[in-house]
Each structure stands twice: as structure tokens, then as C-alpha cells.
Amino acid sequence: MPLLRTAVVGAGISGLALAWALRSRGTPVTVFEASDRVGGQIRSWLDEGFILEAGPNGYLDREGAVGRLAEQLGIAEQMRPASVAADRRALFVRGKVRFLPAKPPELLGSDIVPWWAKLRLLLEPFSRRGPVGVDESLGQFGRRHLGRHVTETLLDAVQTGIFGGDLERLSVRAAFPRLHQMERSHRSLLLAAKAMRRTAPGTPTRLGSFEGGLETLPRALGTALGEAVRFGVRVRAVEHAGGEWQVGWDGGASRFQRVVLALPPRISAELLRPLDPSIASALEAIHAVPISVVHFGWRPALTPEPAGFGVLVPAREHRRVLGIIFASSAYPFRAPGGGTLLTTLVGGAHGAEWAALPDAELVTLVREELRLILGIERPPDLVRIVRWPHAIPQYEVGHQGRLDAIATALRSHPRLLLSGSALRGPGIADCVRESVALADTIAPSSSSAPAG
Ligand SMILES: Cc1cc2nc3c(=O)[nH]c(=O)nc-3n(C[C@H](O)[C@H](O)[C@H](O)COP(=O)(O)OP(=O)(O)OC[C@H]3O[C@@H](n4cnc5c(N)ncnc54)[C@H](O)[C@@H]3O)c2cc1C
Incomplete structure (x- = not known):
């Protein structure tokens, strides 16, 4: 089959994994990225001796897609599973932190x-099945x-x-x-x-990260793709052009035989509205909730030090945080010189107004919640805030119908495709799995029938 020159728009993990998979199958690829870096929501940096994560803290690689990619990129030895301590997960329920039992049947003996x-x-x-088709x-x-x-x-x-x-x-x-x-x-x-x-007996999959933080993965993809990634190019138009696709940006345009948008849905919607309003409307309906990520670091470490993966807070508790990740307990390499690192997530569907508070008020809120939930009084030595106005796409009732409508509408636009965390899985491992699956359908490496 002919190898179609392909543009991938967006160098988050979805676009990068797709571009890499396509290139491994011999397809010529160009990746357009608006910013000056790869990784999108995945960003890690060293700050006063702590490895901080802007967005995700770990991936759950149930199907092994991240592991296989890391092997191909030669970074498998940099994979870092979460500590055994992180198998302990807690909930804040009925006004108290309570640890989940290791095995679901033990729930009956727990105080959760x-x-x-x-x-x-x-x-x-004795449960009934839900009604078919609803x-x-x-x-x-x-x-x-x-x-x-x-x-x-x-x-x-x-x-x-x-x-x-x-x-x-x-x-x-x-x-x-x-x-x-x-x-x-x-x-x-x-x-x-x-x-x-x-x-399928066996131990459940443990969460994982990489030496240096999660960004190690997209950075390795960026390095492997080399010149194929074009930074600082904010794509503003995608148009039919004589049987091809024209991708346009401020001061330039280029033609390709295939285009894949690996973008947040609201941005894909903007780009596609002139071409097909029905696709744009379906994408716009996949709205995302805001989250503010608040890192607190202490050095020396807190005593006692919170141990485990962290605490999740159900909405019925009416607290102002979604959860607290015990980052230095779950991933000890993230506090290489010692110390305690806690990451609090504020916002979500019920807490947009908390996520939007100004910095000083947000820090006060997190300090109050840490005091109430974990009994932490000591002021942190490091405070960093990362704001995500559109953090996590919501797969709400009607989501599958919207995906079906998009797939039907895309049939009128051959070789225009969509990818990204808003479609069939919101996590890093989902993005990698879906990108590889997409590459398999559009540029099969072996026997499957071509499409797109
Ligand atoms: C706070 C937070 C916590 C999370 N926690 C976890 C977790 O613990 N585990 C987990 O597995 N996942 C987690 N996630 C989700 C995970 O980070 C995402 O699923 C994943 O990173 C999304 O990747 P993506 O490539 O689909 O999109 P993005 O990362 O959003 O990438 C899109 C890219 O497109 C670029 N772009 C935008 N517009 C244009 C344009 N017009 N032209 C060119 N380029 C453009 C952007 O700059 C960006 O690089 C979390 C996310 C957030 C925000």
C-alpha cells in the first residue's frame, strides 16, 4: 500500500506515540506542536531537590502499551514502578482517613x-443487568x-x-x-x-513512572522523532486541497495526504468547525473539568511521614480537595535528597470555584485541608501551583453516541482522523494504546486491512 505523507497535530503523548508508531511502519510523518516542548499535559521538572509533575503522577499500564513503547525507545530501564507502600490507598470518609483493604472481599471486615x-x-x-441500549x-x-x-x-x-x-x-x-x-x-x-x-490470576498492575519523572517518556519520543517535530507551529486551519489536506498556520501552510488531530477536543472543534460543524459540535460537547495541582514540599521530612499512595475524597464529604497524592512515598525517587512531597488536587466537576482561587487563597485552602485530613500543621518549605483550566475530558452520558456521530461524519472527509485523551481513555496508557491501535488501522504493519 502507498505510504501517505501524514501530519500529526499536537505533540502530547497521543500525537507522539502515533507519529512514532506510524514512522516505525515507514510512513513519513510531520508533527506540528504549538509550544516549544513535547509532552503536552505531561511535564516534569526538578525543583529544589524535588521532582515535580505538572499533570499526571503515574500511569497504569494494564495492557503493557507503555512498557512496549519504552522497550522500543530504549528507556525500559528508566521505568520506575510505584513503591510497595503505594499499594496502600486511603479514602477520607465519614470525617476520617481510612485505608482500603488489599483485596475487595476484605472490605466486609474494614471500617470503610x-x-x-x-x-x-x-x-x-443478585443484581440485574441494566437496560440494553441505555x-x-x-x-x-x-x-x-x-x-x-x-x-x-x-x-x-x-x-x-x-x-x-x-x-x-x-x-x-x-x-x-x-x-x-x-x-x-x-x-x-x-x-x-x-x-x-x-x-487470569496474578498480581494487579502497579502504577508506574520514569526516572526523572513522567516526561522522560515524551522526551524520548521527541528525541527519536527528531526533525519530524516542528515546534512553535500553532495550526489554525485544516482544509481540503485537491484530494489532499492543507494544514495552515500563521505565515505558512503545507500539504499532506493524511491529517491526524491529537489535540484537546475544544481545539479540534475550533479547527474543524469551518469544515464540518457536526464534528465540531460533538467535540465541543466533551467538556473538560478544571484542576489546580498544588505541590507542598518539606525538608526535612514530616514526622510521621504520610505513607501510601494517597487519599481520595468522595464528593459526599463536601471537602474542598479531590485528593492528596503522597508523592514521595509512592515514588521515593521524586525526593532524591529526602523530604516529603505531597500533591493536592483541587477542582473537578464539583470544585471549579476552588480551583480558580488566587494563589494565596489556594495555598491557605490546601493548608487547611491538609490540617483537617492529615493533621499536618507544619508550613511547607516548597509551594508550587500548576493550573489546568481544561484538565480532564469528561466521558459523560452520550459520549459513545458522540464518538459514533464523529466517526460517521469523518467518512465524508477521507484521511482526516482524530486522536487524544478525550476519546477512548483519559490516561497516559490509554493514549499510547489508542495511538498504536490507530497506527495499526491506518498503516498496518502486517495483515490487517487498511482504512482511513
Ligand atoms: C492534573 C492532571 C492529572 C492527571 N493525572 C493522570 C494520572 O495520574 N495518570 C494518567 O494516566 N493520566 C493522568 N492525566 C491525564 C494525562 O495527562 C492525559 O491523558 C494525557 O497526557 C493527554 O495527552 P494528549 O496527547 O491526548 O493531549 P495533550 O497532552 O493535551 O497534548 C496536546 C498537545 O497539542 C498541542 N496543541 C494545542 N493546540 C495546538 C495547535 N493549534 N497546533 C499545534 N499544537 C497544538 C499542545 O501544546 C499539546 O502539546 C492527568 C491530567 C491532568 C491535567
């Missing part, structure tokens, strides 16, 4: 949920299986850790496809989990 919510859990194996919210789905209390504590904490979203608005099918699939195949989540443990 009250006795009556545990009794309700015993009914889970895109259910995570809240509805959870209440049917787990009862209201467990849904508003445990399930809400899980979604908070990934989406910072609203239980009643997220689509279970789009946001948690594994849960949806478990119900489809076994009706009951507990029965499905039991069957899965029988067919």
Missing part, C-alpha cells in the same frame, strides 16, 4: 463502609450493583481519581468500559471478578 452498606453489598450477586450514568449503575452508600464513597472515589468528575454525569459504558463489560458478561460484578480471578 458502615455495616448496613456491607449488608447491601451481599446482595450484589447509556447509564456511573451513579445509576453503581446503585443497582452496590447500593447507594458504596456508590457514593468507593465508586465515587475511583472516578474522582481518574476523572475528577460527577458520578451522575459520567457514562459507565464510556468511562468505565471494564465495569460495563463485566455486567454484560456476568450480570453481577462480584461474579465477574471471581471468574476473572480464575481465568
Whole structure:
């Protein structure tokens, strides 16, 4: 098959992984990036002896996509799994930090949920399946299986850790496809989990990062792609041009046979509105919640030092933070000279007004919450704030319908494609997996049929 000259717009992990996968298959690629760096939301830096992360703190590589990419790039030995201590995860529920048991069945013996919510859990194996063809919210789905209390504590904490979203608005099918699939195949989540443990026993995947922080991965991709990445080019137009695609920016334009937009959905929407308003509207409906990331560092370390992965705070607790990551406990290499590093996330679907507070008020808020949740009185020695007005795209009820509508509309625009965290997985590992899968469909390395 002919090798089509391809433009990838956006050098976040999605665009980079796609460009790398396409180039590995012999496709000539140019990546256009508006900023002067690769990585997009992934940014790590050394600051007063702490390795700080602007956005994500780790990846969960269930399918091994990140590991395979790291192998190909020759950086596998720089992969750093989270510490064993990070297997301990806590929730702030009923006014107190409570640790989750290591295995779900042990929940019945823990103090995470009250006795009556545990009794309700015993009914889970008798749960009904949801109605076919109805895109259910995570809240509805959870209440049917787990009862209201467990849904508003445990399930809400899980979604908070990934989406910072609203239980009643997220689509279970789009946001948690594994849960949806478990119900489809076994009706009951507990029965499905039991069957899965029988067919695929083993230890659960641990979160991971890289020596030097997560940015090690996109930087290695940027280095491998070399001159193929063009920095400081903010693409402003994508137009049909005599059977090809013209990509335009201030003061320039270039033609390609294929274009992939690996951008936040609101930016893809802006670019595509003149071409196809229906695609633009569907993309615009995938809105993102704001998050402010607040790093506090202490040197010497706090005593006692918070140990574990961190604490997630369900919305029903009415606190002003989404969660606190015990960064130096989960990733000891991030405090190489010793010390304690805690990362607090503020904002999400229920906390936009907290995320938008001015710096001084935000720091006061985080200090008050750390005092209340973890009993930390000591003022931090390092304070850094990173603001994300559009942090995490929300896969709300109707998400799959929007993706289907986009796919249908894209048929009228051959060799125009979309990628990125707003579509089929909000995490780093999802972005890598989806980019490699996209490369496989448009430039198959072996036998699969070409498309796009
Ligand atoms: C606060 C926060 C915490 C997170 N925590 C985690 C976590 O713990 N684990 C996890 O797996 N994931 C986490 N994520 C999600 C993860 O970071 C993203 O899924 C992933 O980095 C998105 O990559 P992307 O390439 O799809 O998009 P982006 O990283 O947004 O990349 C888009 C790129 O396009 C460029 N661009 C924009 N407009 C233009 C234009 N017009 N022309 C050219 N270039 C343009 C941008 O500069 C950017 O480089 C978190 C995200 C945030 C914000």
C-alpha cells in the first residue's frame, strides 16, 4: 500500500506515540506542536531537590502499551514502578482517613463502609443487568450493583481519581468500559471478578513512572522523532486541497495526504468547525473539568511521614480537595535528597470555584485541608501551583453516541482522523494504546486491512 505523507497535530503523548508508531511502519510523518516542548499535559521538572509533575503522577499500564513503547525507545530501564507502600490507598470518609483493604472481599471486615452498606453489598450477586441500549450514568449503575452508600464513597472515589468528575454525569459504558463489560458478561460484578480471578490470576498492575519523572517518556519520543517535530507551529486551519489536506498556520501552510488531530477536543472543534460543524459540535460537547495541582514540599521530612499512595475524597464529604497524592512515598525517587512531597488536587466537576482561587487563597485552602485530613500543621518549605483550566475530558452520558456521530461524519472527509485523551481513555496508557491501535488501522504493519 502507498505510504501517505501524514501530519500529526499536537505533540502530547497521543500525537507522539502515533507519529512514532506510524514512522516505525515507514510512513513519513510531520508533527506540528504549538509550544516549544513535547509532552503536552505531561511535564516534569526538578525543583529544589524535588521532582515535580505538572499533570499526571503515574500511569497504569494494564495492557503493557507503555512498557512496549519504552522497550522500543530504549528507556525500559528508566521505568520506575510505584513503591510497595503505594499499594496502600486511603479514602477520607465519614470525617476520617481510612485505608482500603488489599483485596475487595476484605472490605466486609474494614471500617470503610458502615455495616448496613456491607449488608447491601451481599446482595450484589443478585443484581440485574441494566437496560440494553441505555447509556447509564456511573451513579445509576453503581446503585443497582452496590447500593447507594458504596456508590457514593468507593465508586465515587475511583472516578474522582481518574476523572475528577460527577458520578451522575459520567457514562459507565464510556468511562468505565471494564465495569460495563463485566455486567454484560456476568450480570453481577462480584461474579465477574471471581471468574476473572480464575481465568487470569496474578498480581494487579502497579502504577508506574520514569526516572526523572513522567516526561522522560515524551522526551524520548521527541528525541527519536527528531526533525519530524516542528515546534512553535500553532495550526489554525485544516482544509481540503485537491484530494489532499492543507494544514495552515500563521505565515505558512503545507500539504499532506493524511491529517491526524491529537489535540484537546475544544481545539479540534475550533479547527474543524469551518469544515464540518457536526464534528465540531460533538467535540465541543466533551467538556473538560478544571484542576489546580498544588505541590507542598518539606525538608526535612514530616514526622510521621504520610505513607501510601494517597487519599481520595468522595464528593459526599463536601471537602474542598479531590485528593492528596503522597508523592514521595509512592515514588521515593521524586525526593532524591529526602523530604516529603505531597500533591493536592483541587477542582473537578464539583470544585471549579476552588480551583480558580488566587494563589494565596489556594495555598491557605490546601493548608487547611491538609490540617483537617492529615493533621499536618507544619508550613511547607516548597509551594508550587500548576493550573489546568481544561484538565480532564469528561466521558459523560452520550459520549459513545458522540464518538459514533464523529466517526460517521469523518467518512465524508477521507484521511482526516482524530486522536487524544478525550476519546477512548483519559490516561497516559490509554493514549499510547489508542495511538498504536490507530497506527495499526491506518498503516498496518502486517495483515490487517487498511482504512482511513
Ligand atoms: C492534573 C492532571 C492529572 C492527571 N493525572 C493522570 C494520572 O495520574 N495518570 C494518567 O494516566 N493520566 C493522568 N492525566 C491525564 C494525562 O495527562 C492525559 O491523558 C494525557 O497526557 C493527554 O495527552 P494528549 O496527547 O491526548 O493531549 P495533550 O497532552 O493535551 O497534548 C496536546 C498537545 O497539542 C498541542 N496543541 C494545542 N493546540 C495546538 C495547535 N493549534 N497546533 C499545534 N499544537 C497544538 C499542545 O501544546 C499539546 O502539546 C492527568 C491530567 C491532568 C491535567
